[in-house]
Amino acid sequence: MKIQSWLKKYRNTLILLSGGFITIGLVAEYVFHFEKLAVWTLIIASVIGATPILYQAYQALKNKVISIELLVSIAVVGAFLIGEYHESAIVTFLFLFGAYLERRTIEKTRQSVRDLTQMAPQTALLLNDENEVEEVDIDFVDEGDRLLVKTGAQVPVDGVILFGEGFVDEASITGESFPVHKKTGEQVFAGTILTNGTFQVEAQKVGEETTFGKIIELVEEAQDSKPALEKFINKFSKYYTPAVILLAIVVYFISKEVRLAITVLVLGCPGALVIGVPVSNVAGIGNGAKNGVLIKGGEVFDRMNQVDTMVFDKTGTLTKGKTAVTKYVSFIEEDRELLDFVVAIEKESDHPLAKALVTFLNEQQLTGNHVVEQTNVLEGRGIQAQIGEQILYIGNERLLEEANVRWSDDIKAEIKAIKEAGNSLVLVATPTKLVFLFGVADEIRPEAKTAIAQLRKMGMKRFVMLTGDNPITAHAVAKQLGIEEVHAELLPADKVAEVKKLQQANHKVAFIGDGINDAPSLALADIGIAMGSGTDVAVETSDIVLMRSSFKELVHAYGLTKKTMRNMYQNIFIALATVIFLFAGLFVGFIYMASGMFVHEASILVVIFNGMRLIRYQVRERK
Structure with a gap:
């Protein structure tokens, strides 16, 4: 673990050292014709570059995995032993530099999560029973606490406004660019910013339970998960890597050329194939998070x-779920008491139709201050409830039919007309007759x-x-x-x-x-x-x-899912086409170990930049 930690800590330094010694060696050889200095600097560069690669290959073998690092390790050691120090130095440097670029790119595509985490509120203004304000760490806020939110401050919790109003920037939650007006009784979310106004909030959800906390958790989990295509590629590479080693052995026995066999190992590295799908996956999820x-x-x-x-x-x-009563018909003369019963019953429901009825009847100065003694919610039909001796059915036609409540042809015609106007229907009945009819419209x-x-x-x-x-x-x-x-x-x-x-x-x-x-x-x-x-x-x-x-x-x-999948397949094609091109070039004679490794690393950059295009993806309006 100490070696692994040391290599991880100084891996960028090792890349710089390796590149520096290669530069010195090439200058010494081709500018000053100082052969001995060139050889020794390239040997040092090879050892520096090969050390982390050999260690990673060893760790993979311990876990019974034949990795890309093993292919490079065998090739580099072979090149080193036959005195091809140029190749061994340049191949290790390019491999390490390519891995560095991969890490930087993955980090960039994860920026959306990092931005979200940095936006999480750290402190809150807590109000005690004497209305004194104390600034506390967010970890010390509990459900039910009263908090003060001032202009320019973040809302620290999910909660409901107890007092005050203001405009809230909810971009961190919804991506909506325009501030939303919030007033007493309305919900606010952690991580949003009060751009104008002041209010007090009762905490309902805190910490990781807030909507903001769940968003961070969901995006982190999503970016760590693997698509089916990536799982297939990883499975494929387990067979592909041993196949390349076997091919290199066959090439050696046929050609008797160690250099050629080693070059096969270098060119056969499936780096672009392995990195292409994860980059697309992470970039696609990051784009989604940024766009709500x-x-x-x-x-x-x-x-x-x-x-x-x-x-x-x-x-x-x-529809918006913001319903309003557009039609009300009463079939009895003295209706206020029964209507008050309806308010009492519907106040216990969160259904949009129930909320519409309560809002409408409250405007008629009906408060519903009655104890509902018994309720029976009937899925997809409505509710049966009892207040005192009175039993009421509130729901759709199906509910009343099951309760054997009947109505006249005139009422049926009226019901049909209300429904044809695009209204939902709420019927209220006693066990013997239909008493009220409500038409409720929901805006599309x-x-x-x-x-x-x-x-x-x-x-x-x-x-x-x-x-x-x-x-x-x-x-x-x-x-x-x-x-x-x-x-x-x-x-x-x-x-x-x-x-x-x-x-x-x-x-x-x-x-x-x-x-x-x-x-x-x-x-x-x-x-x-x-x-x-x-x-x-x-x-x-x-x-x-x-x-x-x-x-x-x-x-x-x-659009994003289609674009991301297309991007994944593009990256797979680029990776496989590169390997085919390199092997074809090798056997024709215009690709060598160092130049092949350069093309290989370039293909990794191509698939990375192709995947990163997803970060800026937006759906174009189609006409």
Whole structure:
């Protein structure tokens, strides 16, 4: 371990020394014709350069791995023994310099993670019971603490604003360039910056549990994960490297030329092949993180690239999830008490339709100050609840049909008209009759139609909407967005069944959703894509997270995965073409050991720079 630590600490110094002695040797030989000085400086350069390579080869052999370093080591030792000091010195220097460039490039592609880490808040202004402010280390902040955030400061935790308001720059979380106005009762996230205003925040998530902390963790894990193509290349290189050694032995026995056999070993190094895919992988994930698209690992690129069908949840995905009551009908005369019961029941739900009802009824000075004694949530249908002696059903037509509640043909006609106008329907009934009818509209995301059209032009073949909403409303939304295939009135289990049907028909499916009821489908699909504003469980079970919950991010994610996979295949082609060119040149007679190593290292630089192009990738608008 001491040798390894020493070599790691001084590896850049060794490269400089090796290069310096090679320069002195070449100047001594070709300028001053001082042969002895040239030979000894090249010998020293060879020993300096070979030391870390030989050690790495030894460590790999201890783990029963035949590595690239072993190929170079055998070649360099052989060249050294037959007196080819120029080759042994130059080959070791080029190999070490190439490894140095690889390290620098990988570090550069990981800059997105480093930037995120540096942006993490370090301190917080803690308010005690006497409203006195104390600056504390972020590690000492607990859930429930009250914190003061001033203009220009970072929000230190995920929390809710207790008092005050201001404009918050959320670029570190969502990538959104414009500050967002935040007021009392709204959520704020760690790592964001209060550009104007002052507010107090109650801490809800701290440290690694914050959205910002999870983003850093996700990106770090993703960049360390390997795509299927990289795993294949690593497996291939295990067989390829011994094959090159065997080829060198065969060449020696046929030609009886040690120099030629050694050159085969040098030229056969699969350096560009091994480095090409990881560079593309890390650069692609870094680009995604910078543009608000969290890609959870290299394997996601390969699977997303194969997707031919995108399946969308409706509420909160194709629509904003910000619903409002557009139609209210009462079928009883004295309705305020029952409406107050509805408020009390719906206040306990986070469903967008429930929030719309509560907002609407609160405006009618109904507060819902009643104790809900019993509730029974019926998936995909609604809720049955009891307050005192009163039992109420709140949900869709399916719920009331199961409860044997009936209504007249006139009411059916009114219901149909509301649904045809693109409204979702909420019915309220007692065990004997329908009492209220609400039409609730959910605004379609303005960029969704354009994004779907662009995805279609980029090669996506099929778009499907799955929703628990009624068929008429679902088809009205789908028609506006250009989605031909719709399945409505689905329970979460029904959505899973639809995804399975598509997969059984040999489709590669990406499911895009945001709610708890979407989690099973997100997990089952070949690719699960979660809106970042969705629930934690949806984000956790997905493969890709769209932090701004924007369809532009979805288009970017799809384009980025296709571009990254194309980049990986380009790098593999460059690497293999270089090896073929070098061997052809060797046997024809215009490639030698040192020049071949130069071309080999140049090919590594080519695949590195090709991979780095992904860092600047942006989707072009298609017309």
